[in-house]
Amino acid sequence: xxxxxxxxxxxxxxxxxxxxxxxxxxxxxxxxxxxxxxxxxxxxxxxxxxxxxxxxxxxxxxxxxxxxxxxxxxxxxxxxxxxxxxxxxxxxxxxxxxxxxxxxxxxxxxxxxxxxxxxxxxxxxxxxxxxxxxxxxxxxxxxxxxxxxxxxxxxxxxxxxxxxxxxxxxxxxxxxxxxxxxxxxxxxxxxxxxxxxxxxxxxxxxxxxxxxxxxxxxxxxxxxxxxxxxxxxxxxxxxxxxxxx
Amino acid sequence: xxxxxxxxxxxxxxxxxxxxxxxxxxxxxxxxxxxxxxxxxxxxxxxxxxxxxxxxxxxxxxxxxxxxxxxxxxxxxxxxxxxxxxxxxxxxxxxxxxxxxxxxxxxxxxxxxxxxxxxxxxxxxxxxxxxxxxxxxxxxxxxxxxxxxxxxxxxxxxxxxxxxxxxxxxxxxxxxxxxxxxxxxxxxxxxxxxxxxxxxxxxxxxxxxxxxxxxxxxxxxxxxxxxxxxxxxxxxxxxxxxxxxxxxxxxxxxxxxxxxxxxxxxxxxxxxxxxxxxxxxxxxxxxxxxxxxxxxxxxxxxxxxxxxxxxxxxxxxxxxxxxxxxxxxxxxxxxxxxxxxxxxxxxxxxxxxxxxxxxxxxxxxxxxxxxxxxxxxxxxxxxxxxxxxxxxxxxxxxxxxxxxxxxxxxxxxxxxxxxxxxxxxxxxxxxxxxxxxxxxxxxxxxxxxxxxxxxxxxxxxxxxxxxxxxxxxxxxxxxxxxx
Ligand code: SF4
Ligand code: SF4
Ligand code: FES
Numbered sequence: 001x002x003x004x005x006x007x008x009x010x011x012x013x014x015x016x017x018x019x020x021x022x023x024x025x026x027x028x029x030x031x032x033x034x035x036x037x038x039x040x041x042x043x044x045x046x047x048x049x050x051x052x053x054x055x056x057x058x059x060x061x062x063x064x065x066x067x068x069x070x071x072x073x074x075x076x077x078x079x080x081x082x083x084x085x086x087x088x089x090x091x092x093x094x095x096x097x098x099x100x101x102x103x104x105x106x107x108x109x110x111x112x113x114x115x116x117x118x119x120x121x122x123x124x125x126x127x128x129x130x131x132x133x134x135x136x137x138x139x140x141x142x143x144x145x146x147x148x149x150x151x152x153x154x155x156x157x158x159x160x161x162x163x164x165x166x167x168x169x170x171x172x173x174x175x176x177x178x179x180x181x182x183x184x185x186x187x188x189x190x191x192x193x194x195x196x197x198x199x200x201x202x203x204x205x206x207x208x209x210x211x212x213x214x215x216x217x218x219x220x221x222x223x224x225x226x227x228x229x230x231x232x233x234x235x236x237x238x239x240x241x242x243x244x245x
Numbered sequence: 246x247x248x249x250x251x252x253x254x255x256x257x258x259x260x261x262x263x264x265x266x267x268x269x270x271x272x273x274x275x276x277x278x279x280x281x282x283x284x285x286x287x288x289x290x291x292x293x294x295x296x297x298x299x300x301x302x303x304x305x306x307x308x309x310x311x312x313x314x315x316x317x318x319x320x321x322x323x324x325x326x327x328x329x330x331x332x333x334x335x336x337x338x339x340x341x342x343x344x345x346x347x348x349x350x351x352x353x354x355x356x357x358x359x360x361x362x363x364x365x366x367x368x369x370x371x372x373x374x375x376x377x378x379x380x381x382x383x384x385x386x387x388x389x390x391x392x393x394x395x396x397x398x399x400x401x402x403x404x405x406x407x408x409x410x411x412x413x414x415x416x417x418x419x420x421x422x423x424x425x426x427x428x429x430x431x432x433x434x435x436x437x438x439x440x441x442x443x444x445x446x447x448x449x450x451x452x453x454x455x456x457x458x459x460x461x462x463x464x465x466x467x468x469x470x471x472x473x474x475x476x477x478x479x480x481x482x483x484x485x486x487x488x489x490x491x492x493x494x495x496x497x498x499x500x501x502x503x504x505x506x507x508x509x510x511x512x513x514x515x516x517x518x519x520x521x522x523x524x525x526x527x528x529x530x531x532x533x534x535x536x537x538x539x540x541x542x543x544x545x546x547x548x549x550x551x552x553x554x555x556x557x558x559x560x561x562x563x564x565x566x567x568x569x570x571x572x573x574x575x576x577x578x579x580x581x582x583x584x585x586x587x588x589x590x591x592x593x594x595x596x597x598x599x600x601x602x603x604x605x606x607x608x609x610x611x612x613x614x615x616x617x618x619x620x621x622x623x624x625x626x627x628x629x630x631x632x633x634x635x636x637x638x639x640x641x642x643x644x645x646x647x648x649x650x651x652x653x654x655x656x657x658x659x660x661x662x663x664x665x666x667x668x669x670x671x672x673x674x675x676x677x678x679x680x681x682x683x684x685x686x687x688x689x690x691x692x693x694x695x696x697x698x699x700x701x702x703x704x705x706x707x708x709x710x711x712x713x714x715x716x717x718x719x720x721x722x723x724x725x726x727x728x
Contacts (some may be wrong), residue, residue: 210616
């Protein structure tokens with residue numbers, strides 16, 4: 001076992017990292033949860049949602065694309081950062097259409113769970129009410145564009161894990177949207193239900209058909225504990241793993 | 246309003262709720278030249294957006310989405326859509342566990358909804374008097390005057406809600422149905438908790454019925470005639486025409502008790518029923534095809550559920566049914582206030598069915614979902630607390646809904662409610678004044694049907710009213726507000 005060479009603090013807690021780890025990965029190991037949306041542990045980070053933004057040595061930095069560095073001073077759980085993150089979540093809610101109460105992902109959705117964790121009530125921004133079509137052309141998968149938060153997880157998974165190019169973005173800024181590489185919709189692509197890309201969507205955009213609502217209320221992923229609890233459970237009570245200094 | 250305006254020289258009395266929200270009702274009473282009541286209508290703003298809104302959504306989402314349609318009976322919509330989507334999923338028979346879980350949820354829903362109507366909305370009128378002051382003619386007034394009755398109401402309702410929560414994860418907007426089955430069975434813990442209370446619930450339902458009967462016996466004339474008229478009835482019935490609220494065939498009877506149709510499957514409803522849209526109302530007016538537009542109307546709900554069945558397969562409810570049917574001297578019971586009595590019979594039946602189910606091991610089975618070959622269309626009927634509820638969907642090859650048609654219970658009772666209000670207006674309107682008494686009686690008549698206004702979220706109990714009296718030229722003679 002090699003000792004972890006990189007030492008730094010997050011909100012005053014000592015954290016150790018190995019070379020090559022990102023800030024978010026080191027914190028995950030240490031049991032410190034940094035809210036995130038586009039980051040997925042199995043995928044190359046892309047840094048495009050900015051939810052994971054922390055203050056690193058006084059400057060704002062997205063934790064998923066910031067390498068852990070010796071001696072850095074990180075702020076994560078502050079009222080200001082929580083506010084910023086909540087604002088991002090709110091903007092994602094109003095940019096799409098998110099009827100959580102009857103959505104298939106409800107209770108299992110990372111966007112919704114972050115809304116709860118960050119204390120979002122009703123969005124304060126105006127709803128944009130996009131009109132995007134639900135693509136149900138694939139026999140096993142639906143693509144409900146109204147729910148897409150443009151996190152790019154599916155694009156990365158398709159390219160790097162599945163060796164396909166099923167998904168991509170088109171347009172820029174507010175007009176940016178997810179696209180598939182076939183005129184006739186998802187059903188004409190190489191996509192298969194067992195692809196990695198079919199399992200990484202944080203919201204109810206990519207949904208496996210026929211599985212909807214199979215998990216009862218109370219037993220869904222975020223029914224019992226808030227998002228991030230699994231990571232926080234890794235934190236050792238006191239002593240070795242990290243404590244406020 | 247075209248029909249009314251066309252009636253030249255007629256005078257109009259409008260009873261109109263203040264509320265601007267969806268789910269307001271309005272009563273218009275039309276007078277003839279002689280100043281007598283000619284006709285009355287109860288207008289409902291029905292929420293029609295759903296049928297369009299659901300288009301393009303995946304069929305398996307519908308049972309959950311459709312609950313948002315109605316703030317009062319979301320569970321009935323959930324189960325009815327669930328049954329329709331079984332058909333779409335190519336499933337004709339769900340597993341015993343799935344069937345009984347849904348039944349348990351349904352009977353819990355009807356129990357709690359009927360308790361809500363009877364104890365919270367109707368009992369203040371019945372126990373305190375139609376003309377008791379508005380300030381005390383409510384559940385709080387009932388609790389003060391009859392503390393026991395208030396307690397029964399609260400606990401029966403709560404029990405029904407616990408049944409819903411035990412089967413669907415929460416009291417309102419539960420999730421149980423998936424196409425072809427359910428997503429959970431009943432845990433032993435839930436079962437045992439419900440078993441502990443069900444005996445008491447049945448007993449309280451029985452006491453409430455006795456109390457109601459003493460009201461009826463003290464007011465026999467009123468009970469028989471108030472807002473009443475002979476009518477046809479329609480309801481689901483089960484095997485051997487027994488009372489059946491969850492799944493069965495449609496049966497319709499003439500006012501004299503003879504059969505209009507029976508053994509009609511949900512899928513064939515259009516062979517027997519037709520829906521008409523009238524210009525002055527957003528609501529549809531469904532009627533029985535063979536009887537035509539003018540005579541094809543009928544009543545649904547508890548009175549129809551009790552009238553249309555040949556017997557009830559639970560002992561206490563069956564005894565209560567026989568007792569009730571004696572009012573009809575061998576025929577059907579047409580008393581509009583009989584809706585309340587019938588509602589309590591159904592309530593007792595629900596409690597008895599729940600008890601029976603709680604001792605059925607199938608509820609702990611693990612075989613939850615079956616699959617089949619997809620079909621393009623699904624129709625289902627359920628007896629919701631307020632009566633027959635129908636859902637009809639078409640679905641494309643991708644699984645997206647292409648059309649939806651819902652006939653909700655209150656819509657079925659459209660014509661009957663108009664007639665009841667007309668009857669009350671004829672009996673209680675004198676001259677050109679809208680008295681508080683008239684207002685109260687109109688409200689009592691409508692409440693018997695327990696209409697859910699617009700399938701939104703507002704029960705009639707919360708509905709404020711404005712009464713406006715207009716003369717032949719449309720000028721307002723008097724206005725009366727009822728909070
Ligand atoms: S995708 Fe998530 S946030 Fe959007 S409606 Fe569904 S549960 Fe809510
Ligand atoms: S479909 Fe899902 S995974 Fe893909 S970009 Fe949209 S939200 Fe992200
Ligand atoms: S999680 Fe880091 S930018 Fe999205």
